[in-house]
Amino acid sequence: MKGKHIVLGITGGIAAYKAAALVRLFVKAGAEVQVIMTPNAREFITPVTLSTLSGKPVITEFFTANTGEWHSHVDLGLWADAFVVAPATASTIAKMANGVADNMLVTSYLSTRAQVFVAPAMDFDMMQHPTTTRNIATLRADGCRIIEPAEGELASHLVGKGRMEEPENIFREIDDFFNLTAGMKGTKLLITAGPTYEKIDPVRFIGNYSSGKMGYAIANEAAARGADVVLVSGPVGDSLQVHPGVKLVKVESAVQMLEAAAEAFQAADIAILSAAVADYRPAREYDRKIKREKDGIESLELVKNPDIAATLGASKHPGQILVGFALETDHELDNAAEKLRRKNLDMIVLNSLRDKGAGFGVTTNKVSLIYADGRERTDFPLKTKTEVAADILDAIATMKP
Numbered sequence: 001m002k003g004k005h006i007v008l009g010i011t012g013g014i015a016a017y018k019a020a021a022l023v024r025l026f027v028k029a030g031a032e033v034q035v036i037m038t039p040n041a042r043e044f045i046t047p048v049t050l051s052t053l054s055g056k057p058v059i060t061e062f063f064t065a066n067t068g069e070w071h072s073h074v075d076l077g078l079w080a081d082a083f084v085v086a087p088a089t090a091s092t093i094a095k096m097a098n099g100v101a102d103n104m105l106v107t108s109y110l111s112t113r114a115q116v117f118v119a120p121a122m123d124f125d126m127m128q129h130p131t132t133t134r135n136i137a138t139l140r141a142d143g144c145r146i147i148e149p150a151e152g153e154l155a156s157h158l159v160g161k162g163r164m165e166e167p168e169n170i171f172r173e174i175d176d177f178f179n180l181t182a183g184m185k186g187t188k189l190l191i192t193a194g195p196t197y198e199k200i201d202p203v204r205f206i207g208n209y210s211s212g213k214m215g216y217a218i219a220n221e222a223a224a225r226g227a228d229v230v231l232v233s234g235p236v237g238d239s240l241q242v243h244p245g246v247k248l249v250k251v252e253s254a255v256q257m258l259e260a261a262a263e264a265f266q267a268a269d270i271a272i273l274s275a276a277v278a279d280y281r282p283a284r285e286y287d288r289k290i291k292r293e294k295d296g297i298e299s300l301e302l303v304k305n306p307d308i309a310a311t312l313g314a315s316k317h318p319g320q321i322l323v324g325f326a327l328e329t330d331h332e333l334d335n336a337a338e339k340l341r342r343k344n345l346d347m348i349v350l351n352s353l354r355d356k357g358a359g360f361g362v363t364t365n366k367v368s369l370i371y372a373d374g375r376e377r378t379d380f381p382l383k384t385k386t387e388v389a390a391d392i393l394d395a396i397a398t399m400k401p
């Protein structure tokens with residue numbers, strides 16, 4: 001935490017008073033803190049308290065009224081090593097999720113490249129409202145880390161989820177993040193994601209339902225932790241975002257994916273293969289559209305595609321960590337253990353299509369991590385793919401190459 005730059009956004013809720021303790025914790029740990037308050041936050045805690053604790057003038061407006069000095073949201077966003085919004089009201093969460101940049105806090109949020117932490121605080125009913133749930137899901141998908149509110153008595157005297165997490169716990173989460181980031185800085189990661197398409201003719205292909213969400217989540221999480229990431233991606237929709245620290249290599253077929261992955265693997269410390277690679281491709285690729293009446297094709301001859309994981313596993317040199325996935329529908333543990341051995345992997349991430357909310361397309365996954373070094377398997381509950389990505393990277397951090 002020493003020397004880190006923290007932008008702390010404070011919004012207008014009763015929990016704003018707890019932000020003072022959070023500023024103290026950051027400053028005591030040696031961080032520099034720049035507080036940005038929304039206009040409403042000033043009704044709950046004074047800027048004087050926060051500027052005294054942080055040792056910096058608090059920013060609320062785009063301009064300082066008496067001097068006309070302009071506060072650059074771009075500079076602030078770029079200055080930040082972590083951008084923390086605590087407490088985050090339903091209104092600020094909605095503005096962040098939808099890019100409503102009508103105050104200094106949301107404008108700076110849109111300009112930052114730092115990891116963003118959001119600690120919601122609001123009444124139980126507001127927290128449960130589908131709009132808030134949707135907005136928080138959007139922030140998560142945009143890469144923000146949500147520091148879940150605790151349960152307890154709220155300002156309204158209702159009891160439920162909505163109390164901002166205690167400053168000590170918010171501080172710990174951000175401190176942990178910096179420690180993890182330090183561990184991954186400069187680490188070279190190769191990640192494969194998405195499906196492969198195996199062409200039949202110019203309009204048809206053999207493919208699968210992979211959306212790329214799992215692999216992109218791992219790539220973005222690793223880049224947010226400071227790793228140098230090469231993401232070799234099969235064809236996925238345009239909506240998937242990549243972190244600026246990710247080098248994206250787009251491919252279509254398994255053969256192309258192998259070529260790109262094998263090249264990146266030479267320099268990689270860690271490879272995580274989450275792509276759903278087609279095991280077969282048509283033996284012949286037609287250069288014009290096949291016509292049912294004219295060509296009269298009854299069946300397609302298929303040939304085996306290369307196994308990318310097994311190829312990299314065979315060429316793995318000491319010091320490299322190779323992680324695969326296993327997507328199963330039955331005999332999950334046995335099949336995953338067999339793939340772990342056969343492909344010379346160090347760890348395999350098992351997900352089963354029998355688990356609701358796991359596998360293809362969805363934003364969640366339920367995984368078990370199985371290790372080659374003989375340690376006990378870890379089973380995780382259903383989580384967002386971003387959280388699963390964090391669990392996978394945390395597990396890799398404990399492995400010896």
Ligand code: PMT
Nearest residue numbers: 210211212213214276277307308309324325326327360361
């Ligand atoms: O993309 P999403 O919609 O988010 O879905 C995520 C996912 C379900 C695709 C992902 O979580 C997942 O399970 N990926 C692996 C899918 C798969 O092909 O599993 P498999 O059990 O067939 O393959 C085992 C391992 O070998 C995988 O690491 C795979 O990348 C690799 N493999 C497989 C075949 C092949 N020819 N080459 C390979 O490298």
